[in-house]
Amino acid sequence: MLGLAAIGLVIAASVAIGVWGVRAARSTPDFLVASRSIVPGWNALAIAGEYVSAASVLGLAGLLVKNGVGAMWYAVGFTAGYVLVAALVAGPMRRSGAYTVPDFAEYRLGSPRIRRMCGLVVLVIMLLYLLPQFKAAGVVLELVSGIPYWIGVIGAGLVVSSTIAVGGMRSATYVQAFHYLVKLAFIAGPAVFLVVLAGAGRREAALHPVAADPDWTRPLLDLDGSGHPLLATVSVLVATTLGAMGLPHVVMRFHTVAGARAARRVAVSVIVLLSVFYLFPVVYGLLGRVVTPDPEETDVVPVLVPGAIAPGVLGAVLTALVAAGAFAAFLSTSSGLLLALAGGLSHDLFGGSLSRLRLGVAVGTALAVALSLPAAGVDINVLVGWAFAVAASTFCPLLTLGIWWRGLTETGAAVGLLVGAGSSTGAALASVVLDLEPGVLSILLSQPALWTVPLAFLAMAGASRFGTVPDWAGEAVLRLHVPGRYSTGDTGAIPRARRD
Amino acid sequence: MNQRTRVTSPQTRLAQRRGSDAMGRLSHLAGRPPVPSSAIDLAAAERALRRQRRLAVRTAAGLLLALAALLAAAVLTPGRLGWAVLFFAPYPVLLALAAAHVRRAERIEDGHAAAPEDAA
Numbered sequence A: 001m002l003g004l005a006a007i008g009l010v011i012a013a014s015v016a017i018g019v020w021g022v023r024a025a026r027s028t029p030d031f032l033v034a035s036r037s038i039v040p041g042w043n044a045l046a047i048a049g050e051y052v053s054a055a056s057v058l059g060l061a062g063l064l065v066k067n068g069v070g071a072m073w074y075a076v077g078f079t080a081g082y083v084l085v086a087a088l089v090a091g092p093m094r095r096s097g098a099y100t101v102p103d104f105a106e107y108r109l110g111s112p113r114i115r116r117m118c119g120l121v122v123l124v125i126m127l128l129y130l131l132p133q134f135k136a137a138g139v140v141l142e143l144v145s146g147i148p149y150w151i152g153v154i155g156a157g158l159v160v161s162s163t164i165a166v167g168g169m170r171s172a173t174y175v176q177a178f179h180y181l182v183k184l185a186f187i188a189g190p191a192v193f194l195v196v197l198a199g200a201g202r203r204e205a206a207l208h209p210v211a212a213d214p215d216w217t218r219p220l221l222d223l224d225g226s227g228h229p230l231l232a233t234v235s236v237l238v239a240t241t242l243g244a245m246g247l248p249h250v251v252m253r254f255h256t257v258a259g260a261r262a263a264r265r266v267a268v269s270v271i272v273l274l275s276v277f278y279l280f281p282v283v284y285g286l287l288g289r290v291v292t293p294d295p296e297e298t299d300v301v302p303v304l305v306p307g308a309i310a311p312g313v314l315g316a317v318l319t320a321l322v323a324a325g326a327f328a329a330f331l332s333t334s335s336g337l338l339l340a341l342a343g344g345l346s347h348d349l350f351g352g353s354l355s356r357l358r359l360g361v362a363v364g365t366a367l368a369v370a371l372s373l374p375a376a377g378v379d380i381n382v383l384v385g386w387a388f389a390v391a392a393s394t395f396c397p398l399l400t401l402g403i404w405w406r407g408l409t410e411t412g413a414a415v416g417l418l419v420g421a422g423s424s425t426g427a428a429l430a431s432v433v434l435d436l437e438p439g440v441l442s443i444l445l446s447q448p449a450l451w452t453v454p455l456a457f458l459a460m461a462g463a464s465r466f467g468t469v470p471d472w473a474g475e476a477v478l479r480l481h482v483p484g485r486y487s488t489g490d491t492g493a494i495p496r497a498r499r500d
Numbered sequence B: 001m002n003q004r005t006r007v008t009s010p011q012t013r014l015a016q017r018r019g020s021d022a023m024g025r026l027s028h029l030a031g032r033p034p035v036p037s038s039a040i041d042l043a044a045a046e047r048a049l050r051r052q053r054r055l056a057v058r059t060a061a062g063l064l065l066a067l068a069a070l071l072a073a074a075v076l077t078p079g080r081l082g083w084a085v086l087f088f089a090p091y092p093v094l095l096a097l098a099a100a101h102v103r104r105a106e107r108i109e110d111g112h113a114a115a116p117e118d119a120a
Helices: A002-027 A040-051 A054-067 A069-096 A101-109 A112-145 A149-167 A169-207 A229-245 A248-256 A260-277 A280-291 A298-309 A313-349 A354-372 A380-404 A410-434 A440-446 A449-464 A473-478 B010-018 B042-076 B080-088 B090-114
Strands: none
Touching (some): A002 A112, A002 A149, A002 A169, A002 A313, A040 A248, A040 A260, A040 A313, A054 A069, A054 A112, A054 A313, A069 A229, A069 A248, A069 A260, A069 A280, A069 A380, A069 B042, A069 B080, A069 B090, A101 A112, A101 A248, A112 A149, A112 A248, A112 A298, A112 A354, A112 A410, A149 A313, A169 A260, A169 A280, A169 A298, A169 A313, A229 A440, A248 A260, A248 A313, A248 A380, A280 A298, A313 A354, A380 A410, A410 A440, A473 B042, B042 B080, B042 B090, B080 B090
């Protein structure tokens, strides 16, 4: 019950900050995109807040207990993606003035057809990413309060969609920033306590797993037990690193900083914030291996560990804190995802007015809730890994080629997106349906990024040859890289001095 | 801060800011650059793009090398020292890569804004 109360407090605080944020918005001339005037520090916090999802807060530690220390390669990939975001995407995206990936596609290629294709891809990525978030909410609520999984998932859906309705996009920056701090405090604080409370014996056991399985102690990741851990690790790294670059809701956030330079710097700050956070899943994972060696549901390991180490009131308090941190992760990520999904539904696919955004949120939530009911048994990180693999195989090539190569054409983008989306989702589906023997083939299907990303790049670049490069394409690319008055993204009511 | 501000809904401001049509699309962008070509020093812009691209390729290659080296180090370092490599070593490396890129990219932009010269 304490856990439920802590979760309730996080929800109440989020709504309060959301409402306050809306009020701040009314008094500031340029808020919505606005947040342009927001200090880059807040933006970095908000991006990290949205990005550190249930996969990081819950999934990593669970996977570490189940599959071994190699699980932390996920965290390395999640962070490494921001090196590419800073180097390839952030600045030019900001200058394009495009708000979403489909917007960018239209800017760069001038094609409503590609825009709609991108809208569909956004839908797929966002749904794949939303499922594990709702699963996390369901299992955590079930654990702390005994509410059945399906009621928890539906309740979580109601909470998220109503917080969006109250706060909306306008206050998202502050709410997300708050959530990063909640996650860090509620995961890091208890972690320090737990390391102390665990005692010398259990600390020793955590660091020296007696007679542990060599597969578990080896710093490589082999989810299926395929016997090819290096291949599996590399494929996960490719998916997470390149996927981070193509995540629609992350790209969207760079629109809210003052200029291209600030956008790049924000990406660097995000690396710092992620690095700090990713020290703690290790603590829960290693301790979890000792105190909850064989949990029924690995994704709730961080919530189980405090109770196993510190019984009584202290244990209950720490459990409540961790549960609230996990719920904050669910809340921030899923509201960011739902906004991107609703934007995709209402704006990019159906060309509807912005007032359809709320309907989009409701539809998106209903879809995610319905799909996450049967997904209860799938590991959070597996599902998130698929979302990254699809993003890496579609938007990563589209943005990279679109930003840096003027030869990209409408034909190339269309073929590349079809090939990338088709191969990555097809492989993931096949891995579920076929139930193959563990081996090279099972890795290539369940973690397809290793081959689908190069394939998508090749298809996009190759098929571009069959289209015609419009005469304005060269300039559309140049404007992404030239600071100051040439770039459309920096026009508008922003004073000169604040641009680049 | 005594200046009066016109109050419009965020959506209206967004639409105005983006110069969108009624559907909120960026229609003016597609194929119709608002800045005529003659307004841009095309040669200088071209040089800036080339230098930025070279830098981007270098950073991406650096990231590939760094991840490969980290993977090798984690696997080859025996015992729990290998864990430590995986748990702690990647983040400072990634941060250094990104920070170095941003510094260089900004230097290219400054060079471009002041006096475009093709040093490299």
